[in-house]
Amino acid sequence: MSLAIERQADAIRGVLARYRELHAAQSRGARAELEKLERLLADAGARLAASFERLCAAAARGVTFIAPRAAANDAPGGSAAAAACAGADDLARAAGEAVTALQFQDLASQLVGHTAARLEALDRMAGELARLPEASMPELCEALAAACGARGVSPVGQGRMSEGGIELFQS
Amino acid sequence: MAKTVLAVDDSATIRRMVGFTLKGAGYEVIEAVDGQDGLEKARARQVNLVLTDQNMPRVDGLSLIRALRNLPQYRGVPILVLTTEASDEMKQRGRAAGATGWLVKPFDPNRLLDVIHRLIG
Numbered sequence: 001m002s003l004a005i006e007r008q009a010d011a012i013r014g015v016l017a018r019y020r021e022l023h024a025a026q027s028r029g030a031r032a033e034l035e036k037l038e039r040l041l042a043d044a045g046a047r048l049a050a051s052f053e054r055l056c057a058a059a060a061r062g063v064t065f066i067a068p069r070a071a072a073n074d075a076p077g078g079s080a081a082a083a084a085c086a087g088a089d090d091l092a093r094a095a096g097e098a099v100t101a102l103q104f105q106d107l108a109s110q111l112v113g114h115t116a117a118r119l120e121a122l123d124r125m126a127g128e129l130a131r132l133p134e135a136s137m138p139e140l141c142e143a144l145a146a147a148c149g150a151r152g153v154s155p156v157g158q159g160r161m162s163e164g165g166i167e168l169f170q171s
Numbered sequence: 172m173a174k175t176v177l178a179v180d181d182s183a184t185i186r187r188m189v190g191f192t193l194k195g196a197g198y199e200v201i202e203a204v205d206g207q208d209g210l211e212k213a214r215a216r217q218v219n220l221v222l223t224d225q226n227m228p229r230v231d232g233l234s235l236i237r238a239l240r241n242l243p244q245y246r247g248v249p250i251l252v253l254t255t256e257a258s259d260e261m262k263q264r265g266r267a268a269g270a271t272g273w274l275v276k277p278f279d280p281n282r283l284l285d286v287i288h289r290l291i292g
Contacts, residue, residue, distance in 0.1 A: 045184040053191060096280045099188045103277035106182040110226070110255055156255045161277050166286055167262065168272040 009133045016129055023126045027119055034119075038112045045105030052102060056095050063088045101161050110156050121148050173199040174291050175216070179209035179223040179235065180253070185276070189222060189253075192280040193287070206230025210238050217244055219291045222274075225254035225261070233268040240269040249290040253278060 067088065070080040124147035131140060158164075176198050178189040190200045201218060203209035205227040213221065221239065225232035232252050239245040249271040254261075257275045265273050272286065 042183075049184055049187045053187075056191075099192055099280045100277045102188055103185060105184045106180075106276060107255055109182065157257050158255065158276070163275070164277045164279060165257070165275040166272065166278075166282055167274075168286065168289075169266045169270060 012133045016132055020126055020130060023123070027123055027126075030119055031116060034112050034116050038109060041105050041108050041112070045102065049102055052095075052098055056091075059091050059095075063091065100164070104161060107156050107158060107161075114155060124148075173197055174219040175199045175201060176287065177201045177203060177209060177213055177218040177221045177223075179203040179206060179221065179227070179232070181205050181224060181227045185224065185253070188278075188280075189283075192283060196284050196288075198287070206232060206235035206238075209235050213239055213245065214242070219248065220287060221245075221248060221250040222253050222287075223250065225252055225256055225265075233264060233270075236265070236268040236270055251286070251290075 067085065070083070074080040125144050128140065128143040128147050131143065135143070176189075176193050178186055178193070178200055179202075180186050180189070181204055186202045186204075190202065193200050201212055201216065203212045206223070207229040209221070209223060210230065212218075221235075223232040223235055230238075232254065236250050236252070239248070239250060250269065251272045251274055252265045252270050253274045253276060255276045262273045271290065274283065274286070
């Protein structure tokens with residue numbers, strides 16, 4: 001009887017060792033991909049922000065150049081100056097929307113960080129499983145809960161780039 | 172003379188977008204990469220308003236606010252938190268630390284300017 005139990009315990013140890021090996025390989029791969037994603041996001045964010053700033057500067061120069069000339073050449077009550085003003089308003093609105101959208105990099109980077117923290121929790125849980133079959137079930141459940149619970153990061157709740165908000169506590 | 176805003180965030184993109192928005196409206200912007208850097212820059216030069224992220228390396232936003240509120244020259248200076256955190260619990264912690272307001276990312280530049288204009292002109 002004890003021999004059969006010992007064999008079963010060995011089999012469990014073998015399965016767990018194999019599981020930990022595979023888990024570690026997958027975890028390493030996922031971490032490397034997250035790091036690459038983080039670098040790509042940072043690079044894309046910086047390039048987009050730089051391009052955006054250059055575009056805005058060029059647009060501002062264009063508006064500064066065109067608007068007074070349109071006004072000067074316009075007939076009284078004419079539409080050229082009004083069109084130039086409307087163009088400037090459109091540009092300002094588009095620039096505002098781009099400023100909001102370009103913040104995607106910060107939110108995405110935080111989500112990458114949270115995902116990395118979850119992977120660490122999974123690694124800790126896999127480590128605790130190695131205590132089978134020696135540990136008692138209550139001990140193991142407690143250890144798994146502790147490994148799972150200690151993430152220490154806050155989630156990003158926003159699902160869209162229009163979900164920001166402002167609340168003043170005092171004026 | 173232009174009013175000065177200290178923008179504290181570990182995200183370069185956010186600092187850049189805050190800078191773009193505020194400089195375009197005539198404010199001077201000083202950037203800091205985390206709470207520790209922000210505290211040092213706030214001590215080195217008096218600013219009119221502080222805009223800080225919450226989750227940052229070294230010193231987080233709420234710790235920065237507490238440290239600033241302990242400095243006599245920053246007791247009455249508006250401090251806004253600009254963060255992805257939107258929970259009521261965090262907002263209350265921010266308020267207790269001495270924050271003037273709570274802005275959830277991503278910010279709308281026009282609304283940010285409205286608030287800052289209302290606070291410091």
